[in-house]
Amino acid sequence: MQDSSAATPEGGWWVYIARCADGSLYTGITTNLDRRLGQHNGGTASKYTRCRRPVVFVYREHYSTRGHALAREAAIKALSRRSKDALVETKRG
Numbered sequence: 001m002q003d004s005s006a007a008t009p010e011g012g013w014w015v016y017i018a019r020c021a022d023g024s025l026y027t028g029i030t031t032n033l034d035r036r037l038g039q040h041n042g043g044t045a046s047k048y049t050r051c052r053r054p055v056v057f058v059y060r061e062h063y064s065t066r067g068h069a070l071a072r073e074a075a076i077k078a079l080s081r082r083s084k085d086a087l088v089e090t091k092r093g
Helices: 033-042 066-077 081-090
Strands: 013-019 025-030 056-063
Touching: 013 033, 013 066, 013 081, 025 033, 025 066, 025 081, 033 056, 056 066, 056 081
Parallel strands: none
Antiparallel strands: 013 025, 013 056
């Protein structure tokens, strides 16, 4: 994992898992983690997180292309909650 501040110097995409105030998990992608976290906590990022604020990022992975990030996002979303929790525990965001 790399530093999450602003956009990554080499560009690319981040896949992230956010833990919401109600304990649920939200998975998404972005090119800028700081901006996206602000959007989630400002209520402008997604309908799901809007009523579950605040959110914190608990996991992240970097990908060089949007296509790879989208594929990984879909794979994570298909995981069971138990598997997502295990993933978060292996690599804290």
